[in-house]
Structure formats: structure tokens, C-alpha cells
Amino acid sequence: MKAELLLTNAKIRTMDTSRPLAQSLAVLNGRIVAIGDNHELANLAGPDTIVLDLKEKTVLPAFIDAHEHLSWFSESSLTLNCSPQKVNSIKKLLSLVKWETDIARPGEWIRGVLYDDTKMSENRFLNRRDLDIAAPNNPVIVIHVSGHWAVVNSAALKLGELNRHSVNPRGGALGRDTSTGSLDGVLLEMAMFDFAFESLATKPTIVPPFPRMIRKKAAIEAAKELNRSGISGVSDALCPPSYITTYHDLMIAKELPLRVNIIIPYIFLNHLENLGLIGGWGNEWVRSAGIKIIVDGAIAGHTSALKDGHEDDPDDHGILLIEDQLELDQVVQRIHNMNYQACIHANGDLAIEMSLNAIEQAQQKRPGLTPRHRIEHCTMITDNILKRMHQLNVMALPFASYLWQHGEKLKPFYGQRAHRMFAHNSFLNAGVRVAASSDHPVGLQSPLLGLQCMVTRQASTGEIIRPQEKISIDEAFKMYTAYAAYATGEETIKGTLSLGKLADMVVLNRDPWSIPPEEISQIGVVNTIVDGKIVYAHEE
Known part of the structure; x- marks a missing residue:
């Protein structure tokens, strides 16, 4: 038996108490078939074996994020990034919305995500009138960083048939101007979910889902982004029906670079x-x-x-x-x-x-x-x-x-x-x-x-x-x-990195156990390996 992949000269932390440390690891058919010292596994290298000499870099089981929203993240590249890292004021957020509106088709949805009201310099909430000025003719939704409320403009409210006479949905609320009672564009909890989240809506959403092929391409890119952080698997913690289809499409096509547990x-x-x-x-x-x-x-x-x-x-x-x-x-x-x-x-x-x-x-x-x-x-x-x-x-x-x-x-x-x-x-x-x-x-x-x-x-x-x-x-x-x-x-x-288990690993350029804990986030991911295949390699 010769390995398809052989890691050597590594500091392997298996997270398996029966053998916590090793130098070398061999992979065949996506599974770990041997683990031990360099000399013990040297004979598993054949002419077709990919050998990674890791020069004392640290190897761990690849990371598994037990509660992530891959389906939502997949669409981040298709929406406006309104995070504090991108905009720190309502003025800048509205400029971003206006820029997107200027290049959008009439009536096309403008979608923003990751807005954080607590980090806006104006120290107030975004509202419907703000968005109306930036986008008078296109429906707009800006979703809060919490993922539990959003702000929409008048065009969006009209499409949703929401007005001052609308009642709060069960498990949610419509934001209102305290002096006039008119809607201020804020959709809280189920008011937003029914409006925009296919995963929780009890009827077709007002904000339309993206087409199947666009979802497939976006999910691949999002998964690759997670691979760059050393992630081999996630639980998609609120998976809409359309993304069950997407993950199935990618699995059949063998294009999925990480493992997904659908919740x-x-x-x-x-x-x-x-x-x-x-x-x-x-x-x-x-x-x-x-x-x-x-x-x-x-x-x-x-x-x-x-x-x-x-x-x-x-x-x-x-x-x-x-x-x-x-x-x-x-x-x-x-x-x-x-x-x-x-x-x-x-x-x-x-x-x-x-x-x-x-x-x-x-x-x-x-x-x-x-x-x-x-x-x-x-x-x-x-x-x-x-x-x-x-x-x-x-x-x-x-x-x-x-x-x-x-x-x-x-x-x-x-x-x-x-x-x-x-x-x-x-x-x-x-x-x-x-x-x-x-x-x-x-x-x-x-x-x-x-x-x-x-x-x-x-x-x-x-x-x-x-x-x-x-x-x-x-x-x-x-x-x-x-x-x-x-x-x-x-x-x-x-x-864990144990015999017979899936060959999902991350290679780090520093050993987390050998540095001050305040520096852990600065460690670089060198490789992410999923199913024995290198899905991410850091370019020097």
C-alpha cells in the first residue's frame, strides 16, 4: 500500500488522547491510514504520492464551525457590504446604496447586509426616509448585523403591501414613527423573516431568491473562503430549501470543498x-x-x-x-x-x-x-x-x-x-x-x-x-x-486525526501552544486539506 498523500516533518497535534503527537501522517482514499514518526511511515511514499515536507509546521484537525450560515454568506458577494469595516456612518451607507442604485436596472432590488446601528457616527437608526432619498425608484433592504431585523424603503414597503394600517405579525414587529404612527421601515424578527428570509417565511418572500446557477457559483466561492481559514466543515444553521438543492447539486458534481450539515x-x-x-x-x-x-x-x-x-x-x-x-x-x-x-x-x-x-x-x-x-x-x-x-x-x-x-x-x-x-x-x-x-x-x-x-x-x-x-x-x-x-x-x-477517520486537516505556520494567546488570531493558515486533497494553499 502506498499513500496518496504523506505529511512529513510536521508537529501533528491529533486531538486524540491515545496518541496526541506525531510527525507523519498518510492518507489513502480520503482517510487516514497511518500516523506516527517519520521513519515509521517513510515506506508509504510511492512514485505517485504527494509528499508534503512541512518543516515543523503544526498540523491539526481542520476546523468545524458548528453554527455557521453558509447559505447566507454565499450571497454576501451579491449584496452591499454595510459592515462597520466598510461604512461607519449612515451618510457613507447611503452613498453606497446610491452608487448601487445608479448602476441598477429600474425596479431591481438593492440588498445590503451587516449594518450595525451602534457603530454609526450619527448615533441614530437608519430609517425609511434615508433610503428613499438614496433610492427613490428601487426597492431597498438593509439587514442588521444581528440578522434579526432590517430597514427597507418605501418602494419595498409598497411591494410588501405594508402601510400604517398593517398589524404586527406574530413573533415580530413593524417599526413606527412614534409621533405619526407611520412605518419607519424597520422590520423586526418575523416581520423581516416573512419579508426576506426563505428559510423562515410562511409564504413566498417579497425579496426574491437568487437563481439556482448563481447560488451554486456563489456557494463554491463562499466555501473556498472558509477553506482559507482552515475550515473543512460547517453546520448551515438555517438552511433554506433552495440551498438544500444547491448543496445537492454541488455534491453530485463533486464541487463542494467542505462538508455541510444542513439544519x-x-x-x-x-x-x-x-x-x-x-x-x-x-x-x-x-x-x-x-x-x-x-x-x-x-x-x-x-x-x-x-x-x-x-x-x-x-x-x-x-x-x-x-x-x-x-x-x-x-x-x-x-x-x-x-x-x-x-x-x-x-x-x-x-x-x-x-x-x-x-x-x-x-x-x-x-x-x-x-x-x-x-x-x-x-x-x-x-x-x-x-x-x-x-x-x-x-x-x-x-x-x-x-x-x-x-x-x-x-x-x-x-x-x-x-x-x-x-x-x-x-x-x-x-x-x-x-x-x-x-x-x-x-x-x-x-x-x-x-x-x-x-x-x-x-x-x-x-x-x-x-x-x-x-x-x-x-x-x-x-x-x-x-x-x-x-x-x-x-x-x-x-x-481528531485518528486511524480510519476522514483526512481533514489544517496546517498552521505557528504552533498555538508555543506563543502568547493574544497572538493566536495572527497565525497563518498554510494549507487546508479536505478528504485528503489540498483545497487551500497559501501563496508565499
């Missing part, structure tokens, strides 16, 4: 029930193990459901997209009965407690089923929440780098409760399983930045927020590898 919105659960399609279907490239439920809003969007309200507005308890505990119980029971993971988006303590109530009831009614239910984000924790999660064997998927990205707004929004957010160490100490996630493009996608943030608890401002929640570098890397594989029920085939 399907619960509004499509009845289709799976009618088909009798039990959870955990697919293969190592495209599979589905979970069903997504969104119970509340966003931490950065000021819409998470809180028992005691927000620090800056105690009467604002956020938004519940599912207000009735009985309704949530019934949905979770159906998911549990089909042996899918209930992947429940819950940020606020109120939403988390409702989610745990529903999971507990489902387990009591069908104790023989053991899907690994998850609380996505699981931000506003309490000691009782931790205790219940451990008792119910519920996983947590907190944000990895939100502290870096949004640290400056947490205390104004949440006061001392901000110290309990993104509590990786508290979860571990309570015996709760944790996997790392970015929530990208809502969050920053770099796994290395996420790792640095979990280890240092440092925001971009330099502030250290609750150092008691720091975790070890070993645990941080496990959250992006072994624990992330466990989060999708795939720990037997990936997450």
Missing part, C-alpha cells in the same frame, strides 16, 4: 414527517441531523427574550418568536420523535428556560430516543440553567468571537449579566458539552480569532471581560474539532 427550519418539518425521513440522513459531505427553531431574538440586535428586561430599558424584554410554551413543546416533541436534534436558537434566559422545558417534556414522553438536542447561542445563563442542561444532556453552542466583536455594547445592554455571556468555562465546569461556533456572517468567521477570544476573553477594545470564563487552549481547540464533530453526531469519522 432545516422547523416550518418544513411536516415535509420530513410525510416522507418518513428520520434524522441523520446523508453522507459525509452533505447530511442533515438537526431541525432549527428560533425562540427569541439577538443579543447584538437588542431583541433577545429576557426575564428582567434590558439594562438600558428595563421594560424591554425582547421578542419571543414562539410565545406559547405549549406550542414550543409540541414542535420539540415532533422533532424528538423523528430522532432529529432540536437546534433551538435561544439567547435570553427566558427563551433558554422555555427551550429546556420543551426538551425535558420530549425526553420524558419518548425516553428511548437520544438525539443530541442543542441550545444555539445559549447566551444569558444562570446556575439553574447550567444544572438543567447537564441533567438533560443538552449541548451548548455559544458564540466564539462575539465578545471581541460586540464587547463594548454588552454592558450598556445587559449590565452585570454580560459577565455570564459566552460562558465556555461555566459550561465545562457544569458538565455541559460545548461546541464552538461563529454564527458567521452575523459573527466574525475566523476560527483562530474565536479560539483567541475563548482563551483570553479579550474584546477588540482591549478590555478583558470576566477572566473566570477563560478556557485552556486544549479545550478551545477541541471545541472547534472533536466537540464540534460530536455536536453533529459525527465524532466517529472526524474531529
